[in-house]
Structures are given as C-alpha cells and as structure tokens.
Amino acid sequence: MILYKDIVEFDIVIMKQILQKHGTDEEAWRLFRHFYVDPDGYPINEQGLRTRNGVECTADTIISTYRIRMHEGFNEQFINTFAQYRRTPMIFFPRELGGINTSRAARFGDRIDHALYDLKRYYDKKPCILASAYALPKTQRWLQSFNDFHELVVWMEIDGVLIDDNDEVFDLEKNDGSVICDYYKKYTRAWSESYYHNVKEKIKPLIRD
Structure with missing residues (x-):
C-alpha cells in the first residue's frame, strides 16, 4: 500500500x-x-484512510506547495519547508466532491483559521459561508457525528493549538492570542508575510515524527 509518507x-x-x-x-x-x-489523498497508515461515522477522510494541507513557493521561492528552503510541514498530515475532512477541502481554499483563500471559524458557526447554528459543503451527504454525516465544535476539535487534535480553551478560533493574522469574531469583508488568495510566518509557527506543535 502506498502511504502518505x-x-x-x-x-x-x-x-x-x-x-x-x-x-x-x-x-x-x-x-x-x-x-x-x-x-493528501493517500492513506496515513496500513489501516487506510482515517474514518469517522463510516465517512472516509483525507488530509488537507495547511501550507500548500503554492504557498511555500510564493513566500520562499522554489529552492533548497522550499524543500526544507515542505519536508517539515508536509510530513505530518494535520487536518482531516471528508472525502467528497465539492467538500470542505476544496471549498475552504476557494472561499477563504486557504486560511485554516477562518475555515475553523466557519465550522464553529455551524455548531453554533449561525449562517455559514460553507453551508453548501456542509449539506453534502458524507460531510453532513461526518459533522453530525460530533455533538459540538469541541468534539470536532478534539478529534482533529488541534485543541490548544488553533483553538483556545473556550473553543474560540485563534486569529492567525494578528497572532496575539485574540480570536476571530467575524468574517473578512473579502478574501483573496494572497497571504501577508506575517500571516504566512504566523501559520508556520502556530502549527509546529502539530508536526509529529
């Protein structure tokens, strides 16, 4: 079996x-x-893809090759960053056409913090930007397998890293301990240098050997 690694x-x-x-x-x-x-679409171990409530989930990279190249170029540093941040699959979403993986990239410019904020709003029963993705059959079954946002965060093992003790989502643009309280008026694909750096630093605890 060919694995993620x-x-x-x-x-x-x-x-x-x-x-x-x-x-x-x-x-x-x-x-x-x-x-x-x-x-991202490959099994993480010999047991196969990660599953939840019968739904297969694939990894979803937080820092893409496109993103690394935009901020660091295609060079030796590119290899070092790729090797460091892609060797561990960190975030998992249901494998489904038009699902969260692709939708968050398109709607939030690939910003994981704002995608998580949108998921929190779903569990808080508030309007969500990714509502159409959440309504897909497999994604809906996956979402309903968690009693609340906290359970989802614990399953993803990102509590205390991307999420604070009150289940609020850290604002990675500011990276000062504050949390996201609203959407941006407009999302673009471009990240600021500070956001890119902040994301790299913030997700280091998620890197595993």
Missing part, C-alpha cells in the same frame, strides 16, 4: 533532482508541478 518522500526526491539539474527558475517550477503528486 511515501508520496512526501517521492516529492522530495523529485524536488532535489529538478533543482540540481534545472535550477530554480519558472521552467524548473513548472517541471516540478508536472511530476508533483499531492500526498
């Missing part, structure tokens, strides 16, 4: 070969993208 190792080999033979320019990046395999 196997794909990460494969990608790192490809990165090193391309950098060695083709350098760090745009053409080298395009070549890497041609051969790159996203590890």
